[in-house]
Amino acid sequence: MKAAPSPVLTAIGVISGTSMDGIDVALIRSDGETRVEPGPGATFPYPDAVKRVLHDVIGNPGAAQGPLDDLQGAVTDSHVAAVFAFMKKFNIARESVALVGLHGQTILHRPRQGFTRQLCDGARASRALGLDVVNDFRAADVAAGGEGAPFVPLYHAAICAGLERPLMVLNWGGVGNVTWLGADGEIVAFDTGPANALIDDFVARRRGLSHDEGGALAAAGRVDAGVLARLMSDPYFDLAPPKSLDRNHFHALAREVEKLGDEDGAATLAAFTIEATAAALNHVNGLPSRWLVCGGGRRNLTMMRALGDRLGARVEPIEAIGYDGDVIEAQCFAYLALRSRRGLPLSLPTTTGAPRPMQGGVFWPAPKAA
Structure with a gap:
């Protein structure tokens, strides 16, 4: 008997890359495997004050490893605001979105020292969005001895x-x-x-x-x-x-x-x-x-x-x-969020050097309505 096909779901992906030229947001419909239907994508600016602090922290590896609760909160709020602006811009109903993949902002990536850090508070984001969120995509790969990148x-x-x-x-x-x-x-x-x-x-x-x-x-x-x-x-x-x-x-x-x-x-x-x-x-x-x-x-x-x-x-x-090169990585983290929820690998030994195909991501369910 044939297994039922995996459902095709709508997911939003969000990332700000190392160039920090904006917060990329994109929507796809996918089964997390071979079916991908690209939707709209857009880039939204970081607040100038947040971007300035990020530049300072990224230029100071010691600071990047320290407690950064306030900055993480500001980065998370900036990404949440970008998701809301995206949904408004393209008239996307919240109930149509199954999942949000929030990569966060990489501030230090030193896999040979077993360290990678992306600023993103998944719990805070899921509460603010009222949507299921997956974040922290790279940590499991690095912890297993992988490079934690590239993840696309x-x-x-x-x-x-x-x-x-x-x-x-x-x-x-x-x-x-x-x-x-x-x-x-x-x-x-x-x-x-x-x-x-x-x-x-x-x-x-x-x-x-x-x-x-x-x-x-x-x-x-x-x-x-x-x-x-x-x-x-x-x-x-x-x-x-x-x-x-x-x-x-x-x-x-x-x-x-x-x-x-x-x-x-x-x-x-x-x-x-x-x-x-x-x-x-x-x-x-x-x-x-x-x-x-x-x-x-x-x-x-x-x-x-x-x-x-x-x-x-x-x-x-x-x-x-037929794909928008500005938002490929945002689409990717929507796709990886879907794979994460299905328990599928996000990386391979030939892509990150991990010892085996690695699952990853941390799931933050949307708070239930009272």
């Missing part, structure tokens, strides 16, 4: 089902990560190195800008080959996957660009992202002819063109297959 590979595999393989899905957020989908169903994933974080920080210092719009500043500069070679000398690139990075891993090394002008510094950091991304091919079996790119970096036309030239492959935004 199973979602990438679900949305790319049926596409020609081998295929690479690249996320250029603050840090870059890839999911390699092999011809025989293999899934390998790891962080590649810098994506937008170093460039964003550089143009903020030099020009007071949030990012290099379209890669225009980098396009006007020349790559310093000597600085680029020193940047690529980081031993991280030779490590076999699974492997993951903290946002600030390359910051000390990136001081090399401070001696360069604005345009040349931006060009060199962009080239660093390209070379770090291309180095991912040293760790997979089979060259993908197609790369699908998610995250804010796909809007950097200079880097997108440079990556295609460097790889000799088709490099396209994820929109080419």
Whole structure:
């Protein structure tokens, strides 16, 4: 007798990435396996005061490991407010939503020390939303010896089902990560190195800008080959996957660009992202002819063109297959919340290095009405 198909449920996912350029919220309908129907997505700004404190804490690993109850409450409330704004914007009835996956804000990720921290109070969120919530997705993986990242590979595999393989899905957020989908169903994933974080920080210092719009500043500069070679000398690139990075891993090394002008510094950091991304091919079996790119970096036309030239492959935004690249990770945590409730793995040995497929997430049921 055939097992009944798993129900397709509506879930909302919420995340603010390492670049902290906003709180991403997205809705999907899914069974937590192969069926995914993307819904709307949107990004909402952090309150400026919360963002300032987060930047300070993320830049101070000691503080990031201390008691941060007030900041966690403020982050949680910001994410809850984003969910309410999202539901209002798209006229989504609360009773239609089965579950909310709240990733929270990563402030320190050091898996080799058995530590990862995402600020999010699941109990507070479920009370405020009046909805079931899953949070704390990464802790079980790290506790078991995994890297705790990247966590999007199973979602990438679900949305790319049926596409020609081998295929690479690249996320250029603050840090870059890839999911390699092999011809025989293999899934390998790891962080590649810098994506937008170093460039964003550089143009903020030099020009007071949030990012290099379209890669225009980098396009006007020349790559310093000597600085680029020193940047690529980081031993991280030779490590076999699974492997993951903290946002600030390359910051000390990136001081090399401070001696360069604005345009040349931006060009060199962009080239660093390209070379770090291309180095991912040293760790997979089979060259993908197609790369699908998610995250804010796909809007950097200079880097997108440079990556295609460097790889000799088709490099396209994820929109080419009908998904919104701004909210893929938010969709992912809606999907993982559904998997968590079904007791399905959120990560694999080939994606995080955990010893076995790992379940995860902590469930916070909505308070019952009195």
